[in-house]
Amino acid sequence: MSEKVNPEQERVGVYVCHCGSNIAKVVDVEDVATWAADLPNVEVSRDYKFMCSSLGQDLIEEDIKEKGLTKVVVASCSPHMHEKTFRVACERGGLNPFMFEMANIREHDSWTTDDEVAATSKAKALTNAAIERVVHHQPLEQLPVEINPNTLVVGGGIAGISATLELANAGHHVYMVEREPTIGGHMAQLDKTFPTLDCSACILTPKMVDVGQHPNITLLTWSEVEKVDGFLGNFTVNVRKKARYVNEEHCTGCGICIEKCPFKVSDDIFEVGLSERKVIYRPFPQAVPKYPVIDKENCVYFQRGKCKACQIFCPTEPNSIEFEQEDEILSFDVGNIILATGYDLFDVKKIPQYGYGRLANVFTSLEFERMVNASGPTEGSIVLRDMESTPKSVAIVHCVGSRDENYHKYCSKVCCMYSLKFAHLVHERIPEAEVYNCYIDMRTPGKGYEEFYNRLLEEETNFIRGKVAEVTDAARIPEEEGKLIVQVEDTLIGRQRRVPVDMVILSPAMEARADSKEISQLFKMGCDFDGFFVERHPKLDPVATMTDGIYIAGACQGPKDVPDSVAQGAAAAARVAGLINLGTVMMEPVRASINQDECSGCKICNNMCPYNAIIFHEDREVSEVITALCQGCGTCVAACPSGVITGAHFTNDQLFSQIEGILWDVRPEKVTA
Ligand SMILES: Cc1cc2nc3c(=O)[nH]c(=O)nc-3n(C[C@H](O)[C@H](O)[C@H](O)COP(=O)(O)OP(=O)(O)OC[C@H]3O[C@@H](n4cnc5c(N)ncnc54)[C@H](O)[C@@H]3O)c2cc1C
Numbered sequence: 173m174s175e176k177v178n179p180e181q182e183r184v185g186v187y188v189c190h191c192g193s194n195i196a197k198v199v200d201v202e203d204v205a206t207w208a209a210d211l212p213n214v215e216v217s218r219d220y221k222f223m224c225s226s227l228g229q230d231l232i233e234e235d236i237k238e239k240g241l242t243k244v245v246v247a248s249c250s251p252h253m254h255e256k257t258f259r260v261a262c263e264r265g266g267l268n269p270f271m272f273e274m275a276n277i278r279e280h281d282s283w284t285t286d287d288e289v290a291a292t293s294k295a296k297a298l299t300n301a302a303i304e305r306v307v308h309h310q311p312l313e314q315l316p317v318e319i320n321p322n323t324l325v326v327g328g329g330i331a332g333i334s335a336t337l338e339l340a341n342a343g344h345h346v347y348m349v350e351r352e353p354t355i356g357g358h359m360a361q362l363d364k365t366f367p368t369l370d371c372s373a374c375i376l377t378p379k380m381v382d383v384g385q386h387p388n389i390t391l392l393t394w395s396e397v398e399k400v401d402g403f404l405g406n407f408t409v410n411v412r413k414k415a416r417y418v419n420e421e422h423c424t425g426c427g428i429c430i431e432k433c434p435f436k437v438s439d440d441i442f443e444v445g446l447s448e449r450k451v452i453y454r455p456f457p458q459a460v461p462k463y464p465v466i467d468k469e470n471c472v473y474f475q476r477g478k479c480k481a482c483q484i485f486c487p488t489e490p491n492s493i494e495f496e497q498e499d500e501i502l503s504f505d506v507g508n509i510i511l512a513t514g515y516d517l518f519d520v521k522k523i524p525q526y527g528y529g530r531l532a533n534v535f536t537s538l539e540f541e542r543m544v545n546a547s548g549p550t551e552g553s554i555v556l557r558d559m560e561s562t563p564k565s566v567a568i569v570h571c572v573g574s575r576d577e578n579y580h581k582y583c584s585k586v587c588c589m590y591s592l593k594f595a596h597l598v599h600e601r602i603p604e605a606e607v608y609n610c611y612i613d614m615r616t617p618g619k620g621y622e623e624f625y626n627r628l629l630e631e632e633t634n635f636i637r638g639k640v641a642e643v644t645d646a647a648r649i650p651e652e653e654g655k656l657i658v659q660v661e662d663t664l665i666g667r668q669r670r671v672p673v674d675m676v677i678l679s680p681a682m683e684a685r686a687d688s689k690e691i692s693q694l695f696k697m698g699c700d701f702d703g704f705f706v707e708r709h710p711k712l713d714p715v716a717t718m719t720d721g722i723y724i725a726g727a728c729q730g731p732k733d734v735p736d737s738v739a740q741g742a743a744a745a746a747r748v749a750g751l752i753n754l755g756t757v758m759m760e761p762v763r764a765s766i767n768q769d770e771c772s773g774c775k776i777c778n779n780m781c782p783y784n785a786i787i788f789h790e791d792r793e794v795s796e797v798i799t800a801l802c803q804g805c806g807t808c809v810a811a812c813p814s815g816v817i818t819g820a821h822f823t824n825d826q827l828f829s830q831i832e833g834i835l836w837d838v839r840p841e842k843v844t845a
Contacts, residue, residue, distance in 0.1 A: 329357020
């Protein structure tokens with residue numbers, strides 16, 4: 173912020189973009205450019221087919237040099253797309269890159285209406301606002317920020333594991349925080365994975381072991397992030413490491429404590445309530461880390477002060493069971509954060525007509541996954557709820573809560589494929605069984621996916637195209653006794669069908685985690701309407717977020733299968749590795765500053781700053797912004813009751829001029845003057 177500018181003497185170049193026909197088909201681009209040429213301070217005004225092209229940028233560069241422009245306005249698309257492009261063009265022409273302003277006449281205008289008159293008028297308003305504002309711009313210098321080479325990965329499902337291993341194998345240190353006692357996520361619960369039918373555990377557990385043993389990885393399971401401060405390159409994270417009541421340094425994972433524990437409770441998480449587990453438990457045999465955890469709520473020692481069987485039988489010296497253990501708060505610094513917190517499954521009880529919880533033999537997809545798993549509660553046998561009888565007919569209901577106006581409008585992407593997988597597994601285990609797949613549309617995009625569907629057609633699965641209306645136990649004839657009746661409209665033959673079956677499997681929507689809003693607030697980033705984390709750009713930047721230094725991977729961004737989750741994990745890791753390798757990045761110089769001569773010392777800004785970037789000088793009773801910590805969010809500028817905090821690039825002059833500029837058509841005397 174060196175030299176001062178004089179708005180009266182500015183020489184502005186205005187460039188109005190056609191964006192092919194994206195803008196020009198609705199906005200009269202030539203009219204906007206001709207009109208702008210007569211505005212105060214405008215030295216040159218042009219329209220051009222593609223301002224972002226090399227030739228478009230050359231126009232800016234040449235005009236700066238030949239016409240002595242001091243400021244530049246481009247009226248085109250969103251600054252998210254091309255602000256950087258045009259700033260660099262200004263720099264090549266010899267201007268400070270912040271002497272530039274963009275008017276968004278595409279997303280904010282031509283894409284919103286077919287009304288050519290209104291669109292052209294709005295384009296003029298937006299262009300005028302940019303011109304009025306740009307004349308107040310001051311040259312600014314970017315700030316170099318060092319990147320801490322350590323990374324935090326939140327969530328130890330396959331997406332988080334993939335990101336963590338990519339970074340660790342590249343020589344970078346990673347803190348992985350997982351809130352369950354083990355990593356693995358949903359993939360650890362699956363039996364076989366479509367379309368290749370690899371055993372899920374066989375391909376997942378080697379990666380889990382790698383995470384557990386890698387010298388570059390600090391694995392914090394049974395832990396949750398409680399606080400995040402800082403910004404790209406310099407985050408400080410507080411993690412609550414919940415008490416396991418098992419000393420991880422002494423425990424050998426021998427499992428004797430689990431064997432000797434006399435109490436059992438329903439295993440509602442890993443086995444989704446289909447079997448029981450001990451009160452001191454390891455979620456599954458290949459869990460990483462191998463140490464068990466005591467379920468305090470159900471432990472007789474914690475509740476009644478008696479038992480201690482686990483401690484009595486623990487063979488290690490010193491004893492590994494520590495009832496007095498307490499939660500620990502760990503604090504560490506990282507440069508980047510990757511969120512890979514995954515998904516929840518839609519609660520099928522919200523659709524009572526499908527009978528889950530009321531009709532014993534209606535199962536969820538995850539229950540079925542556990543049932544067909546050789547290490548699951550039935551050791552791989554497909555049985556009814558009595559845990560004995562083998563079903564002779566099975567109906568699999570797709571789209572439970574997905575593609576449904578009442579619940580989630582979106583397609584959950586993986587359900588068609590895993591429903592086909594289920595049909596295959598039923599055929600494999602019970603060859604004589606009749607299998608019905610009730611689907612709305614069969615969606616199988618993916619390598620080998622359509623081929624898998626064709627294979628199922630050959631296995632003589634019955635496909636019924638139609639949304640299931642209800643599942644009842646309303647038997648009408650003796651042969652239907654004990655059966656579930658699936659009522660579905662077969663839209664291919666235009667008939668209602670009643671399909672009596674022994675077992676129904678519901679394939680619920682993948683939905684955002686129940687706490688995704690709180691997590692997004694903790695990490696200061698956005699959630700979409702459905703609660704999934706929002707990417708910076710859905711096509712061009714799918715793993716970055718609007719918060720620099722925070723990335724997302726896997727099903728926390730939207731429904732995704734394993735290959736896509738792995739790819740996103742690796743992509744997020746590549747983005748982080750790129751920054752680590754740079755060592756230093758240049759940050760936007762949009763920062764707040766306090767006029768200390770005028771500061772009343774009220775400290776309101778100190779408490780409001782989300783980045784803890786404002787300190788208070790007790791001796792002088794004034795506040796000061798630490799420039800390196802400030803992220804330019806503007807909270808303090810708006811909060812200061814004395815109006816003595818200024819946001820660089822967002823000064824009162826700049827903002828009020830922009831507002832006046834946008835009101836050009838209601839204040840015509842201003843533009844014609
Ligand atoms: C029934 C069923 C069958 C499927 N079959 C297949 C298949 O055959 N093939 C296939 O490709 N895909 C399949 N999928 C999809 C597969 O489950 C997902 O693609 C995959 O699990 C997504 O991985 P993820 O790491 O993004 O999420 P998750 O597996 O959900 O992992 C997220 C992890 O983050 C942890 N976590 C969450 N919140 C926090 C927090 N705040 N702090 C710390 N940790 C946190 C969780 O505990 C979990 O460990 C199936 C899905 C279902 C429901």
